[in-house]
Amino acid sequence: MRQEMILEVGGVTKTAGRRTLVKELSFGVRPGEVCGFVGPNGAGKTTLIRMITGLIKPDSGQIRIDGVDVRQDRIAALSRVGAIVESPIFFPYMSGRGNLLNLARLHGNLHTSAQRKARVEEVLAIVDLSGRGSDKVKTYSLGMKQRLGIAQALLGSPKLIILDEPANGLDPMGIRDLRNLILKLRDEQGISFFISSHLLDELQRICSRFVIIKEGGMVWQGTSGEWVDIAGTRGLEEHFVELMTR
Amino acid sequence: MNSLIQSEWQRMWKRKKTLISLILFTAIVLFDCLFLGVQRFGAFDNIHTAPLTAQNFSVFLLKEVSFLLTLIVAPLLIVDSINGEYTAGQLRLVLIRPISFARLFAAKWLNLAFMLLLFTAITFMIGEFAGHLLKPAADSVRYLNPAQVYDRSEAFIYALQSYGLFYLIVLAELSLVGLVSSLMPNALVSFFVSLGVLIGALYISDTLGFFLMSASVIFQLMAGSYAAPFYGPVLVCTGIGFLATMGVWQRRSWTR
Amino acid sequence: MRALFISELERLWKRKLIWMMFAAIPLIVYATARYYAVHNLQVPLDSPEFVTSGNFPVMALIEQLIVVFNLVSLVLLTLSFTEEYRTGQLRMVLLRAFTVGQLFRAKAAAYLVTISLFFAAYLGVSVAVGFQMFDSSETTRLFHHVSPAGPGEVMGYTLKYYGISLLTVVGMGSAMLALAVICHTTTAAIGFGVGILLLSIGYPLVYLTFNTVLNLQLPAQLAFLSLTQIQYEGIAYLLADSSMGPGPYFPLFALAVVAGYVLLCAGGACLAFTRRDRWI
Numbered sequence: 001m002r003q004e005m006i007l008e009v010g011g012v013t014k015t016a017g018r019r020t021l022v023k024e025l026s027f028g029v030r031p032g033e034v035c036g037f038v039g040p041n042g043a044g045k046t047t048l049i050r051m052i053t054g055l056i057k058p059d060s061g062q063i064r065i066d067g068v069d070v071r072q073d074r075i076a077a078l079s080r081v082g083a084i085v086e087s088p089i090f091f092p093y094m095s096g097r098g099n100l101l102n103l104a105r106l107h108g109n110l111h112t113s114a115q116r117k118a119r120v121e122e123v124l125a126i127v128d129l130s131g132r133g134s135d136k137v138k139t140y141s142l143g144m145k146q147r148l149g150i151a152q153a154l155l156g157s158p159k160l161i162i163l164d165e166p167a168n169g170l171d172p173m174g175i176r177d178l179r180n181l182i183l184k185l186r187d188e189q190g191i192s193f194f195i196s197s198h199l200l201d202e203l204q205r206i207c208s209r210f211v212i213i214k215e216g217g218m219v220w221q222g223t224s225g226e227w228v229d230i231a232g233t234r235g236l237e238e239h240f241v242e243l244m245t246r
Numbered sequence: 247m248n249s250l251i252q253s254e255w256q257r258m259w260k261r262k263k264t265l266i267s268l269i270l271f272t273a274i275v276l277f278d279c280l281f282l283g284v285q286r287f288g289a290f291d292n293i294h295t296a297p298l299t300a301q302n303f304s305v306f307l308l309k310e311v312s313f314l315l316t317l318i319v320a321p322l323l324i325v326d327s328i329n330g331e332y333t334a335g336q337l338r339l340v341l342i343r344p345i346s347f348a349r350l351f352a353a354k355w356l357n358l359a360f361m362l363l364l365f366t367a368i369t370f371m372i373g374e375f376a377g378h379l380l381k382p383a384a385d386s387v388r389y390l391n392p393a394q395v396y397d398r399s400e401a402f403i404y405a406l407q408s409y410g411l412f413y414l415i416v417l418a419e420l421s422l423v424g425l426v427s428s429l430m431p432n433a434l435v436s437f438f439v440s441l442g443v444l445i446g447a448l449y450i451s452d453t454l455g456f457f458l459m460s461a462s463v464i465f466q467l468m469a470g471s472y473a474a475p476f477y478g479p480v481l482v483c484t485g486i487g488f489l490a491t492m493g494v495w496q497r498r499s500w501t502r
Numbered sequence: 503m504r505a506l507f508i509s510e511l512e513r514l515w516k517r518k519l520i521w522m523m524f525a526a527i528p529l530i531v532y533a534t535a536r537y538y539a540v541h542n543l544q545v546p547l548d549s550p551e552f553v554t555s556g557n558f559p560v561m562a563l564i565e566q567l568i569v570v571f572n573l574v575s576l577v578l579l580t581l582s583f584t585e586e587y588r589t590g591q592l593r594m595v596l597l598r599a600f601t602v603g604q605l606f607r608a609k610a611a612a613y614l615v616t617i618s619l620f621f622a623a624y625l626g627v628s629v630a631v632g633f634q635m636f637d638s639s640e641t642t643r644l645f646h647h648v649s650p651a652g653p654g655e656v657m658g659y660t661l662k663y664y665g666i667s668l669l670t671v672v673g674m675g676s677a678m679l680a681l682a683v684i685c686h687t688t689t690a691a692i693g694f695g696v697g698i699l700l701l702s703i704g705y706p707l708v709y710l711t712f713n714t715v716l717n718l719q720l721p722a723q724l725a726f727l728s729l730t731q732i733q734y735e736g737i738a739y740l741l742a743d744s745s746m747g748p749g750p751y752f753p754l755f756a757l758a759v760v761a762g763y764v765l766l767c768a769g770g771a772c773l774a775f776t777r778r779d780r781w782i
Contacts, residue, residue: 056499
């Protein structure tokens with residue numbers, strides 16, 4: 001059972017001064033699963049994502065990605081992960097393709113320039129940006145930046161992709177494209193997703209599992225079906241508000 | 247490690263800033279040559295001078311250019327790469343790759359060291375070229391120490407050594423400004439605190455005066471009249487600064 | 503307008519960097535005093551360069567004016583005009599019911615108040631340090647003055663020196679302001695700002711050299727087109743005894759230079775700031 005998890009978070013706590021940002025969080029994500037990570041603004045979602053990607057260190061607890069402890073072997077753990085932390089900030093003075101080619105150098109599995117070029121074209125095609133790849137990133141719309149963000153996350157052929165509020169500010173077409181992209185990657189490449197968001201209806205359409213937090217602590221976790229059952233006729237939104245105000 | 251350096255190098259040159267500062271720098275160096283070209287004497291300090299010749303031209307050019315390099319160009323390049331890129335959030339895309347933070351810093355350091363070598367080498371080459379173009383050649387040259395006489399090839403070696411010593415100072419500055427840039431909250435503060443440290447070092451101790459008074463220290467060093475220790479402090483600054491910053495990068499929390 | 507000015511002042515003074523600069527004053531003055539204590543051993547007692555508690559405030563200003571004060575001014579301007587604008591923070595203010603011209607004037611006023619305070623604090627600290635670290639003497643020799651001055655005259659001289667210095671720093675600041683408004687990043691603004699400072703320091707040397715070598719016979723006074731040159735020598739000339747100064751027209755010339763910087767650069771900056779589209 002342990003081995004099967006692609007992402008395991010075990011008793012993770014992080015404090016900053018007197019404030020507890022994340023409190024004893026534990027959960028797991030299975031391969032091929034899309035897991036929604038839900039909580040109000042300031043609940044500690046981004047803090048946890050920073051810890052999963054090794055940008056900050058937990059005070060206690062452990063995080064394993066594909067069985068590798070992030071703290072003990074960050075490099076090995078991150079070679080299995082692609083991520084967007086907050087909104088992706090690219091190098092504005094380079095083209096979309098240039099950004100990806102530059103970042104591709106940092107993946108050990110892409111040794112030669114030919115390999116890197118091939119992989120960059122591949123991911124550009126997946127996110128449907130091949131046509132605009134040569135334009136400077138500063139000319140991109142928000143939706144295109146978000147798709148380029150997924151492209152950079154795909155570079156290292158990850159088993160797990162972490163997205164932090166990916167739908168923020170996207171228009172309905174952008175949200176639909178993003179949803180289809182996530183489902184395609186899950187179905188065709190078996191990639192697992194861990195997505196933080198507060199667009200509940202949107203998450204419900206793609207997630208098979210939910211983790212709900214409030215003020216850094218776990219409030220509820222379970223499958224999508226279980227949540228729908230508990231919420232009943234009230235709907236997810238009503239139930240979520242109830243969980244948060246209880 | 248190699249690919250890390252290449253990725254840094256590529257980003258550096260894609261920034262317009264880099265090319266513009268190189269062009270501006272070259273233009274100012276050329277103007278400095280013109281300025282030196284119309285003068286007959288070069289000054290080692292307030293008292294000692296020597297006639298300008300093709301052989302010692304590049305050494306006096308270094309004295310003119312040194313402030314521009316140590317107080318503007320180098321701090322700006324270093325702060326931009328070590329602090330600016332991270333605080334603007336652009337480095338996050340790099341930090342989440344399977345690479346070690348310490349190595350990322352080492353790659354940045356080496357990249358900057360190479361960049362600064364380029365600026366130093368350009369100054370040297372322009373200086374040698376302009377010297378032979380604007381000034382008559384002399385069979386023998388004296389510098390700050392009148393007892394030492396140099397023939398043409400020795401004078402060339404002297405110039406090369408001076409630039410080498412200058413580059414050592416620049417490397418020490420790279421480590422120091424790198425450390426400051428890793429600790430400060432933004433590029434602006436990093437730049438001015440670095441400037442304060444470089445200038446303030448002189449008030450702390452004469453031993454650390456080489457950051458501000460690089461050209462004068464080099465003249466004295468080459469003449470054998472420099473009283474304070476040089477190689478020890480320079481190497482300690484370079485090494486300790488580098489290792490400390492590497493430690494900071496390995497341990498810090500990346501919250502931007 | 504008053505509210506806008508206070509909001510500008512408030513934001514500026516929330517920056518740690520500003521507090522750091524003020525906190526550095528005692529350190530700078532102390533370091534300068536130590537430098538002069540050593541320097542005193544090398545100059546004769548009746549030289550105007552011999553430091554006593556009376557002339558220390560002026561001497562401490564002379565030593566640090568060109569670098570420290572101009573850089574402090576550059577920091578203030580870059581923080582207020584480049585960083586706030588280019589990082590989009592100013593959007594919050596631009597959306598309120600004020601004209602951009604009012605905003606510009608409020609920012610300029612906040613800068614003027616802060617830099618004046620910096621001068622005042624520096625004066626206060628150097629008076630205190632001067633009395634701590636140097637002997638007092640009944641009379642003080644001033645630059646380009648025929649006879650030694652008494653305490654009252656020295657006090658007036660000190661105040662005038664600080665006042666004129668402030669004007670020159672503001673003149674220099676006008677040029678930096680123009681750059682701060684034009685530049686897209688803080689690093690560029692700093693780079694060009696420090697660049698123009700070095701340019702001003704280097705210009706008189708270059709000008710006088712070319713003038714002599716190429717035998718152009720241009721008036722030497724044109725070296726004072728550089729504000730740092732006015733800071734370096736000009737202020738003492740302005741306050742000199744009429745018999746020992748550089749001539750009756752020098753004050754007018756110096757005034758024209760400072761006014762020229764302010765009108766051209768600050769005016770240009772104001773135009774650039776108010777007339778352009780705000781893509782932030």
